[in-house]
Amino acid sequence: MKSKKRLALFTVVAVIQLAIVLYMAWQWEDILQTGQRFEWETAPVDPYDAFKGRYIDLGFKERSGPVMDNAKFAYGQKAYAIIGKNADGKAIISGVSAKQPAGKPYVKVKVTYVENGKAHVQLPFRRYYLPEHWAALAETAYRESAGKTGVAAVRLKNGYGVVEELYIGDKTLDEYLRNSLSKK
Known part of the structure; x- marks a missing residue:
């Protein structure tokens, strides 16, 4: 009897923990899917600390x-x-x-x-994550365009914001980098 109660308690705790983790992931995805979109002009950033790991540190x-x-x-x-x-x-x-x-x-x-x-x-959204292989090119492209043509598309919902896409001129960062590589 005692072991059945422990098993039931363990199961309830495990389900609650799993639900919390799933909710945390779903919350940000929900904002990306249903949040209102705004485009924020980016500003120049410190060239020595603009890029850390696999994200671009955005300034607005x-x-x-x-x-x-x-x-x-x-x-x-x-x-x-x-x-x-x-x-x-x-x-x-x-x-x-x-x-x-x-x-x-x-x-x-x-x-x-x-x-x-x-x-x-x-602002609570200051990082734009991207694949590792774009890191060096993205840092250079963003630094050169920041304050001129850089725009971050941000989705807002219920007070939270998620960076959806980064634009350089009229192209997404991905398109811009692919075009830059094809010209070389």
């Missing part, structure tokens, strides 16, 4: 927005960046609030500082 031009609701933010405080689009269709932070917005696309952020009524924030 748009990192601040007006403080909403007269909120008082401290360094590192969690906040909500409300996302909109500019005339070119690129993502902008239309406001930073201490309260979760209803009915508007937003992403959870950390406030780095506030100056002249604008909250500067740290």
